Amino acid sequence: MMLTAFAHDDDPARMTEKLNHATHVLYETGDDGIPDAVKDGNGEVVLGLCKRCGAGEIQLGQNSCVGHLMDTIKDLRVRIKELESR
Numbered sequence: 001m002m003l004t005a006f007a008h009d010d011d012p013a014r015m016t017e018k019l020n021h022a023t024h025v026l027y028e029t030g031d032d033g034i035p036d037a038v039k040d041g042n043g044e045v046v047l048g049l050c051k052r053c054g055a056g057e058i059q060l061g062q063n064s065c066v067g068h069l070m071d072t073i074k075d076l077r078v079r080i081k082e083l084e085s086r
């Protein structure tokens with residue numbers, strides 16, 4: 001799904017640059033758990049919203065995705081709990 005965004009871009013240097021930047025993963029029509037705020041009456045996604053970091057339409061072009069940081073923090077929390085329970 002993420003790769004479809006790059007498929008039409010055949011400049012290798014630009015593709016590499018894109019892939020190196022953390023990329024937002026947007027909700028698409030048919031995904032599970034799409035917030036009502038970004039759907040129209042037919043359940044189709046009409047607004048951009050990143051399912052990893054929660055960035056909305058306006059923020060998408062300005063910020064790289066921090067979803068991977070959130071995953072890392074979650075992992076660390078789990079690890080800390082494990083250590084504390086010893």
Ligand SMILES: [Zn+2]
Pocket residue numbers: 023024025050051052053054055064065066067
């Ligand atoms: Zn994101």
